[in-house]
Amino acid sequence: MVDGRGDPRPYDIVLFGATGFVGELTARYLVQHAPRDCRFAFAGRDLAKLEKLRERLAPTAGDRGEIPLVRADVGEPATLRDLARRTRVLATTVGPYIRYGSALVAACVEEGTDYLDLTGEPEFVDLMYLRHHAHAQETGARLVHACGFDSVPHDLGVLYTVQHLPEGVPLRISGHVRSNAMISGGTLSSALIGFSRASRTLRTAKERRRVEPRPADRAVHLPKDGVRRCRELGTWAVPLPTIDPQVIGRSAAALERYGPDFTYQHFAAVRHLPVALGGIAGVGAVFALAQHPTTRRLVSRRLAPGEGPDESRRERSWFSVRFIGHGDGRRVITEVAGGDPGYDETAKILAESALCLAFDELPETAGQVTSAQAMGNPLIERLQQAGLTFQVLDSTGD
Numbered sequence: 001m002v003d004g005r006g007d008p009r010p011y012d013i014v015l016f017g018a019t020g021f022v023g024e025l026t027a028r029y030l031v032q033h034a035p036r037d038c039r040f041a042f043a044g045r046d047l048a049k050l051e052k053l054r055e056r057l058a059p060t061a062g063d064r065g066e067i068p069l070v071r072a073d074v075g076e077p078a079t080l081r082d083l084a085r086r087t088r089v090l091a092t093t094v095g096p097y098i099r100y101g102s103a104l105v106a107a108c109v110e111e112g113t114d115y116l117d118l119t120g121e122p123e124f125v126d127l128m129y130l131r132h133h134a135h136a137q138e139t140g141a142r143l144v145h146a147c148g149f150d151s152v153p154h155d156l157g158v159l160y161t162v163q164h165l166p167e168g169v170p171l172r173i174s175g176h177v178r179s180n181a182m183i184s185g186g187t188l189s190s191a192l193i194g195f196s197r198a199s200r201t202l203r204t205a206k207e208r209r210r211v212e213p214r215p216a217d218r219a220v221h222l223p224k225d226g227v228r229r230c231r232e233l234g235t236w237a238v239p240l241p242t243i244d245p246q247v248i249g250r251s252a253a254a255l256e257r258y259g260p261d262f263t264y265q266h267f268a269a270v271r272h273l274p275v276a277l278g279g280i281a282g283v284g285a286v287f288a289l290a291q292h293p294t295t296r297r298l299v300s301r302r303l304a305p306g307e308g309p310d311e312s313r314r315e316r317s318w319f320s321v322r323f324i325g326h327g328d329g330r331r332v333i334t335e336v337a338g339g340d341p342g343y344d345e346t347a348k349i350l351a352e353s354a355l356c357l358a359f360d361e362l363p364e365t366a367g368q369v370t371s372a373q374a375m376g377n378p379l380i381e382r383l384q385q386a387g388l389t390f391q392v393l394d395s396t397g398d
Helices: 021-033 047-060 077-085 102-111 122-139 152-162 185-196 198-211 244-254 273-290 293-300 311-315 341-359 376-385
Strands: 011-016 040-044 069-071 087-092 114-116 142-144 171-179 219-221 228-230 235-239 261-270 319-327 330-338 389-396
Touching (some): 021 040, 021 047, 021 341, 040 047, 047 069, 077 087, 102 122, 102 142, 122 142, 152 171, 152 244, 171 235, 244 261, 341 376, 376 389
Parallel strands (some): 011 040, 011 087, 040 069, 171 261, 219 261
Antiparallel strands (some): 171 319, 228 235, 330 389
């Protein structure tokens, strides 16, 4: 079979890291929801584990036949190159990405293969831009990082909000996140590594800013703020130190629809001030513990990558992100909401992103791009059909 780019490859999508916790949820989603003609495979370093996964999923596979399995190991670059050569889209759940992701990105860039991951690690994203963006533009590979709860609901939620505001005027948007879910083991591990590498993260970000082109006639601002009261939502707004604002800022820089002067701020929405202050103290404590290998290991043992809550706990989990947008006298409040963010919805988002890249008509992009830049409205539509909600809660003004 030859795809729309004249590229004869045996698979449309390969999921790398399919035997991990989120990997298995993503694999199950693909088995249950991918179109019948989608040619997908599962990959990892242990074929025996992959075979057991295939057996567990067999009752829901219907008449798909036996799902192909491919052995690949991040420690063996030749296997990654072969893996990338055989698929149009490669989605990976293998993190922390600063440790395990670089060789796979390089393989995808060389082979012109679209790449998706779940990273929330700014240093990794910036390093991959510095090392691979230019070459990926030449080979046609689309590198889309942060394709889970970090950062698709936020990135696409801002795009959705922007589309409900006037065009060609300065826009100001804030995002407010609420959830009752457990943090994922992968997210905790990435946060600990990121905190321990804070100085390197800052140096890498500075180097990217030095070389990355900026729009000549538009401005993007990501100001930092302290804790404040949000009257519109009746909550306290606590700044969130996540990758989401950076992703949103890059979407705004790439897309003219965000207007000539765009500002975004990102918060946790907390109802009670003592809880907000406790959360800040908790993040500070984790940051301090992450600076020393011994205490970092102790914290990471509380929830290791590849571990997660059982199905009943995930079924009780939810998230909501409310966006308050202002532009030219108009105010709009929108919401993106769904179920368990760190596991079930992350797996759904990664799988639908892979299907979107593989099958939907999308803008011509290449290099390191965001979900809004690469997929935008087609991915919003997919996620709505998959059960996430994007809605306008309130709109005032002209």
